[in-house]
Structure formats: structure tokens, C-alpha cells
Amino acid sequence: MTRQYRVVMVRHGESEWNLQNLFCGWYDAKLSDIGREEAHASAKMLQEAGLEFDVCHTSLLSRANDTLDVILREIGQPNLPIYKSWRLNERHYGALTGFNKLQTAQKYGAEQVQIWRRSYDIPPPPIEEDHKYYSAIVSNPKFAQDLSKDEIPKTESLKTTLQRVIPYWEDVIAPQIRQGKRVLIVTHGTSLRGLVKHVQQMSDEAIQKLNLPNAIPFYYDLDENLRAVRPLRFLADEETVRREMEKVASIGK
Numbered sequence: 001m002t003r004q005y006r007v008v009m010v011r012h013g014e015s016e017w018n019l020q021n022l023f024c025g026w027y028d029a030k031l032s033d034i035g036r037e038e039a040h041a042s043a044k045m046l047q048e049a050g051l052e053f054d055v056c057h058t059s060l061l062s063r064a065n066d067t068l069d070v071i072l073r074e075i076g077q078p079n080l081p082i083y084k085s086w087r088l089n090e091r092h093y094g095a096l097t098g099f100n101k102l103q104t105a106q107k108y109g110a111e112q113v114q115i116w117r118r119s120y121d122i123p124p125p126p127i128e129e130d131h132k133y134y135s136a137i138v139s140n141p142k143f144a145q146d147l148s149k150d151e152i153p154k155t156e157s158l159k160t161t162l163q164r165v166i167p168y169w170e171d172v173i174a175p176q177i178r179q180g181k182r183v184l185i186v187t188h189g190t191s192l193r194g195l196v197k198h199v200q201q202m203s204d205e206a207i208q209k210l211n212l213p214n215a216i217p218f219y220y221d222l223d224e225n226l227r228a229v230r231p232l233r234f235l236a237d238e239e240t241v242r243r244e245m246e247k248v249a250s251i252g253k
């Protein structure tokens with residue numbers, strides 16, 4: 001019989017900067033109060049689906065780390081091994097970091113903003129040293145262990161994000177899945193879209209239309225080559241998923 005594996009993924013709960021509709025990227029925004037509640041709700045969905053884990057993966061950013069902590073406590077697995085990597089960080093939003101998405105659309109046009117947000121390979125303009133949030137990002141001590149200041153990206157598209165996410169999947173996550181470990185990944189919109197594209201072998205065009213909601217877990221059943229045997233499945237009803245996806249797709253209020 002062909003061996004099948006499962007992997008579960010969750011985008012973090014709403015962050016303070018999601019709430020304010022700001023481009024966030026590598027800025028270390030905290031979870032909002034709603035985001036924390038969403039993390040609890042997410043844990044409940046995992047529990048109701050009877051899912052348990054052996055190991056989990058997250059980025060170096062608080063919004064993903066704190067969502068994972070809430071989930072693990074709530075599902076009664078607070079002591080699971082947690083792997084944290086910069087490779088799972090959100091895409092770097094370059095010079096757009098800290099700007100309001102709607103105001104940016106009013107300035108540059110909604111079409112341009114959607115190109116920056118969702119195109120496969122067109123990155124936002126790079127962040128410059130005099131940018132308000134440049135120092136907060138390059139001086140974040142969490143990044144210093146793995147990256148020199150010069151190695152921290154200045155901007156990233158989905159394509160360049162994938163170039164760092166996929167080696168992590170192949171070298172760290174995939175071997176654990178093959179060993180039969182039940183893996184949970186809690187990270188960000190773009191790093192997850194990179195994983196989805198890879199696992200589901202989506203085209204550069206198709207992935208541009210996918211908007212991942214905050215804190216609704218989804219899973220893949222994988223074949224022996226760790227490719228999805230069917231599209232991702234969310235642990236929420238279709239109407240909720242559709243509504244939450246639309247919220248993410250919109251440039252916002």
C-alpha cells in the first residue's frame with residue numbers, strides 16, 4: 001500500500017498590524033486581542049478534528065510564535081519540540097513596511113498594490129536605511145543568530161521567499177514527515193503560500209489568487225513524494241473560509 005502522510009498548517013492570528021491594515025513583513029508585530037482569541041479558536045478546531053502532533057515549526061516572529069504557544073497549551077501539548085527559523089518568516093515587505101495598505105493604494109493605485117502583494121515575482125521597492133522601521137528590523141536580536149545585518153533581505157517577492165522556505169521544507173520538515181512525525185507549521189501568509197505552491201504544485205498564476213485566512217488550520221494528505229494528494233482542506237465550514245479569505249484579499253478599510 002502507498003504510504004500517506006499528513007501535515008497541518010496555520011497562519012497566525014490577527015496581529016496588531018493586521019488590525020491597523022499595515023504592511024508588516026519582517027517587523028515583529030504582536031498579536032492583537034482578537035488574534036489571541038483566534039489562536040484559541042484555532043486550537044479548538046484542531047482538537048475537534050482529533051489532531052495531535054509530535055513536532056512543530058514556526059518563524060522567528062512573535063505573532064506566529066505566540067499563536068503556536070496558545071495552540072499548544074490549549075490542545076494540551078505544551079512541551080512539544082518547537083523549531084524556529086528565519087526561513088519561515090513572512091516575506092519582507094521592503095519599503096512598504098509600516099504603511100497602511102489602503103492609503104498606499106490611494107497613492108499608487110489598487111492595481112499596483114495588488115502587484116506588490118500578490119504577484120509571483122515582482123517585489124516591493126527595497127527598504128532603505130532611513131526607513132522608519134529599518135533599524136527595528138535589522139537590529140532585531142532574534143535574527144542576529146542566523147543572519148548578519150547584510151544578509152537580512154531588503155525586500156522579497158513570493159518567488160524569493162520560496163527560495164528560502166523550500167530548502168527548509170526539504171532539509172528539516174520533509175525528513176520529519178517521512179519519519180512518520182505529525183508536523184504542525186504555524187507561520188505567515190506568504191511563507192505558507194510558498195509551501196502550498198510547492199506541496200500542491202500550483203502554477204505561478206494560480207498561487208496569486210490564494211489568500212490564506214488568519215488562524216484557520218488547514219491540512220494536506222501527502223503521497224510518498226510529499227506531494228498533496230488533493231487540494232488543501234480547512235478545518236472550518238466553507239462559508240467561514242470564503243468570508244475570511246475575502247477579508248485577506250481586500251486592500252481593506
Ligand SMILES: O=C(O)[C@@H](COP(=O)(O)O)OP(=O)(O)O
Binds near residue numbers: 011024026090117189
Ligand atoms: O506582512 C503582512 O502585512 C501580512 C501579509 O499581508 P498581505 O500580503 O496579505 O497584504 O503578513 P502576515 O500577517 O501573514 O504576517
